[in-house]
Amino acid sequence: MRLMFIGAHPDDGDGRAAGLAARYIDGGGEALFISVTNGNAGHHEMAPAELAARRKEEARKAGEVIGAQYVVLDNDDGKLTPTVGVRGELIAMIRRFDPDLLLGLRPVDYHPDHRAAGQLVMDASYMLTVPLIRPDVPHLRRMPVIAYVHDRFQRPQPFEADVVVAVDEYFEKKARMLACHRSQFYEWIPYNGEYLDEVPEGEDERWQWMLARCERRLRPVADMYRSELVERYGAERGNQVEFAEVFEISEYGRQPDAEMVDRLFPK
Numbered sequence: 242m243r244l245m246f247i248g249a250h251p252d253d254g255d256g257r258a259a260g261l262a263a264r265y266i267d268g269g270g271e272a273l274f275i276s277v278t279n280g281n282a283g284h285h286e287m288a289p290a291e292l293a294a295r296r297k298e299e300a301r302k303a304g305e306v307i308g309a310q311y312v313v314l315d316n317d318d319g320k321l322t323p324t325v326g327v328r329g330e331l332i333a334m335i336r337r338f339d340p341d342l343l344l345g346l347r348p349v350d351y352h353p354d355h356r357a358a359g360q361l362v363m364d365a366s367y368m369l370t371v372p373l374i375r376p377d378v379p380h381l382r383r384m385p386v387i388a389y390v391h392d393r394f395q396r397p398q399p400f401e402a403d404v405v406v407a408v409d410e411y412f413e414k415k416a417r418m419l420a421c422h423r424s425q426f427y428e429w430i431p432y433n434g435e436y437l438d439e440v441p442e443g444e445d446e447r448w449q450w451m452l453a454r455c456e457r458r459l460r461p462v463a464d465m466y467r468s469e470l471v472e473r474y475g476a477e478r479g480n481q482v483e484f485a486e487v488f489e490i491s492e493y494g495r496q497p498d499a500e501m502v503d504r505l506f507p508k
């Protein structure tokens with residue numbers, strides 16, 4: 242089975258879909274993460290070209306943690322728009338990879354690039370099956386299931402939790418993936434959030450600090466969807482889940498029945 246995640250930046254999918262992706266890979270499947278921009282605006286000191294090269298390498302290493310391929314496209318960070326050109330590029334990539342499950346962002350988000358990346362997946366979806374669009378790449382005969390990764394935005398439409406997946410055993414790998422994006426989690430995001438002075442100097446101390454931050458950020462998700470976890474896993478296990486990934490099924494992809502949900506989102 243093949244899972245494909247399309248986000249705007251190198252790191253967008255790691256916290257919200259890497260556990261499920263790792264489960265695909267451990268089960269003999271494949272996972273491909275796409276960043277539609279090169280991330281060249283995400284720093285306060287580095288020059289854009291140098292930053293883009295660094296983030297490409299960070300993404301490659303993050304993918305390596307779970308054995309996923311991480312592809313970074315060369316569109317400018319902070320300036321992404323859902324153009325026909327980028328759409329065509331994504332249509333070709335999705336067709337070539339032919340995912341069973343295609344994951345993306347909802348076009349409801351504070352970041353313009355996230356909104357654009359979400360829109361691009363929606364715009365690409367139906368065209369995957371239309372032969373005269375990108376005739377150079379064979380069209381898909383069957384739509385993948387498309388789902389959105391979890392977010393907390395409420396307007397105009399809050400996220401709907403259609404599927405919950407317990408990923409406790411992958412928590413540390415997810416944190417390790419996120420920690421690969423050093424330019425972001427040790428530099429730019431702390432600078433932007435005014436806590437750069439809290440980032441420890443030593444490598445071990447940094448990792449412990451990162452682990453604690455990931456835990457604070459990722460742990461509340463399981464509590465937010467506790468009733469859904471209990472429904473899927475039963476009371477005993479459902480109440481014990483510490484880390485969950487949550488997905489909303491898109492109306493634009495193939496509509497999975499219960500058996501297919503269990504196959505595409507294995508427990």
Ligand SMILES: [Zn+2]
Nearest residue numbers: 249250253355
């Ligand atoms: Zn992002």
